[in-house]
Structure formats: structure tokens, C-alpha cells
Amino acid sequence: MYEKKIPKSFACGMAIIMEIIGGKWKSYMVYLINKGVRRPSELQRAMPSASRRVLDLQLRELEFHGIIKRVIYHELPPKVEYYLTDFGASLLPVVDAMDKWGEAYQGEFEALMKKKEEPVAL
Amino acid sequence: MYEKKIPKSFACGMAIIMEIIGGKWKSYMVYLINKGVRRPSELQRAMPSASRRVLDLQLRELEFHGIIKRVIYHELPPKVEYYLTDFGASLLPVVDAMDKWGEAYQGEFEALMKKKEEPVAL
DNA sequence: GCTATTAGGGATAAATTTGTCCGTATCAGA
DNA sequence: TCTGATACGGACAAATTTATCCCTAATAGC
Structure with a gap:
């Protein structure tokens, strides 16, 4: 995955x-x-600005950490589906809280950031 | 802060x-x-493994993002205190949920990671 | 035969984050 | 005078994450 040094x-x-x-x-x-949204190709379509390579890498890590489970169908063209494990599902309330906060405060956040750009009055 | 390219x-x-x-x-x-824990020196003592430089940088970013407010006392030796803004305080429930999840599942997580290291039975 | 679909890895580059080391300045105390 | 405490920034190096590009392999459709 990458040999961490720290x-x-x-x-x-x-x-x-x-x-x-x-x-x-x-x-x-x-x-x-x-x-x-279970298949890698579907996930990428849902996140077009993410590179496919990075999605794959991060899916590997989520799998490594026991958050998702990969189900491989031996078909052609290949088919793979990801499912949350029970451990992964335990994350949902937290992820949800994070998402909700972001949605709720996006406006305030952007307003704050915008103010930084305004020229200072003399 | 660093000119982002992406x-x-x-x-x-x-x-x-x-x-x-x-x-x-x-x-x-x-x-x-x-x-x-408001003063930079106190924060560092609370997180000894973080380098002081990085703490400073991240404090700047939190301030930039409107999460904390820096209060400067014009004294010598210098004294600075950080406070959460109202915006920053709105983060508390989320940060708390994240922390609680981590505490609750640390054991399970480490057990999972440990299993990865076990030799595979033949 | 081309093209597209599917899932994913290798090699490498670019971007970003984190860390290290040293320097500024001022005052207090030994 | 030397050391330590205080807060912080510059210059740079190292670590890590993200992105880009190209490759495999089988099948369906034109």
C-alpha cells in the first residue's frame, strides 16, 4: 500500500x-x-473529478481497514461490487453528521472565505 | 498559506x-x-509529538477558516490565546462524534489490523 | 479489425502536507 | 552574560497523497 516511515x-x-x-x-x-452505488465504474461516474486510479487505491485502503467488502463476480466483462461491512456501517452516523454539517454551513463557510478576498477599505 | 494548484x-x-x-x-x-487549552505553548505541551511549526501553521489555517480567533496580549513575554468562534463551536458536535467513534472502535480496528499480520495457515 | 465496456495494476510525476533547523525579539532570573 | 520562556516565521527537506499515462484481458457491437 506504501511503506509508511512515520x-x-x-x-x-x-x-x-x-x-x-x-x-x-x-x-x-x-x-x-x-x-x-456499488460498482467501481458507477462510483467513478458519481465522482467524475476523481481519477479512477485514486478511487481504486482508496477502495483498497477502505477494504484493508475492514470498512468495505469486495465481491467479485467471475464474469466478463468483469464485475465487482463493494458492500459496507458491519464495521463500515458503524461509521454511517458519523459520516452522516459530517455531511450534514457541511451542507448546513457551506453557505457560511463560503461567505467567510469570500470576505478574505475583498479589498481592504482605505 | 500556499498557492494551491488544484x-x-x-x-x-x-x-x-x-x-x-x-x-x-x-x-x-x-x-x-x-x-x-488556549495558548500555543500549552497546546504543544498537550501534543508533544506534533512539531511546533506545524501546530502554528494549522492554527493559522483554522483562523483563516474562521474556526478560531486569535487574541493577542501586548505583553512581554508574548502572550496569545485562541478561542473558538461561534462558527468553530458549531463543529463541536461533529468533532465529538468523530472522537467518540474512534474511542469506541479503536479496539475493533486494531484487532482487524492485527489479523492482517498473522501468517496464513497452510 | 476497431471500439467500447469492465476492473485494476505499474511506473512515475506532481501536489500537498508535515517536519527540521535556525533566526527574530524581549524580559526574567541565576 | 548565559539560559529559558514566549510567539512566530523563513528556508528547506522529507514524507505522503493524489494524479497521469499506459498496460492487461475477454466480450459485444459495428
Whole structure:
């Protein structure tokens, strides 16, 4: 996956959940997989700005961390589906809270950021 | 702060909250500041494994994003205190949920990771 | 024969984050 | 005078994450 050189220390709860869903698209993938978007190609269509390579890598990590389970159908063209494990499902309330906060405060956040750009009055 | 080359797109709520507390120590700092650990030197003593430089950088970003407010006392030796803004305080339930999840599932997570290291039976 | 679909890896580059080291300045105390 | 505390920034290096490009392999459709 990549040999880490700095040991991770999971001193607080945040460090653990960040290790798991800290990737750029991971939390959104958990969200989508739970919504029934199961196949890699579907996931990519749902997140067009994510590169397919990175989605694959992050799916591997979610699988490695026990959040999702990969089900392989031996068909052609290949078919794979991802499902949340029970462990992964336990994340849903948290992911949901994060998403809800983001939706609720997006306006305020963007307004704040916009103010930074305004020229300072003289 | 650093000129970003890849534009951020905040298509979903998760992306926003990740932008804000995605840094390695940010969520923990929000947590600590709320607990009353206000001065940079105190924060560092509370997180000895974080480098002071990075704490400063991430404090700047939290301030930039409107999460914390810096109060400067014009004294010597210098004194600075950080406080959560109202906007920052709105994050608390989410940060708390993340932390609680981490604490609750740390055992399960580590057990899962440990299994990966076990030799496969033949 | 081309093209597209499917899932994914190898190699590598670019972007970003984190860390290290040193320097500014001021005052207090040994 | 030397050391330590305080807060912070510059310059740079190292680690990590994300992105780009190209490859495999089987089948359906034109």
C-alpha cells in the first residue's frame, strides 16, 4: 500500500477515524456505497473529478481497514461490487453528521472565505 | 498559506468539513481549545509529538477558516490565546462524534489490523 | 479489425502536507 | 552574560497523497 516511515500513533479517537476516512474521497465513497452505488465504474461516474486510479487505491485502503467488502463476480466483462461491512456501517452516523454539517454551513463557510478576498477599505 | 494548484471543489458536505479539520492535528486542537487549552505553548505541551511549526501553521489555517480567533496580549513575554468562534463551536458536535467513534472502535480496528499480520495457515 | 465496456495494476510525476533547523525579539532570573 | 520562556516565521527537506499515462484481458457491437 506504501511503506509508511512515520509511525502512526492513535492517541485519540480522531486520529483513528482520520486514518480510515481521511482520504480525499473515502468518506464520500462510504456514503455512496451505502446508497447502493456499488460498482467501481458507477462510483467513478458519481465522482467524475476523481481519477479512477485514486478511487481504486482508496477502495483498497477502505477494504484493508475492514470498512468495505469486495465481491467479485467471475464474469466478463468483469464485475465487482463493494458492500459496507458491519464495521463500515458503524461509521454511517458519523459520516452522516459530517455531511450534514457541511451542507448546513457551506453557505457560511463560503461567505467567510469570500470576505478574505475583498479589498481592504482605505 | 500556499498557492494551491488544484482547485478545491466542495460538491458535498464532507469535502468542506475535511477542508477545515483534515489536517493532522486540527480536530484535536479544536477539541483542546474548547477544553480551555488556549495558548500555543500549552497546546504543544498537550501534543508533544506534533512539531511546533506545524501546530502554528494549522492554527493559522483554522483562523483563516474562521474556526478560531486569535487574541493577542501586548505583553512581554508574548502572550496569545485562541478561542473558538461561534462558527468553530458549531463543529463541536461533529468533532465529538468523530472522537467518540474512534474511542469506541479503536479496539475493533486494531484487532482487524492485527489479523492482517498473522501468517496464513497452510 | 476497431471500439467500447469492465476492473485494476505499474511506473512515475506532481501536489500537498508535515517536519527540521535556525533566526527574530524581549524580559526574567541565576 | 548565559539560559529559558514566549510567539512566530523563513528556508528547506522529507514524507505522503493524489494524479497521469499506459498496460492487461475477454466480450459485444459495428
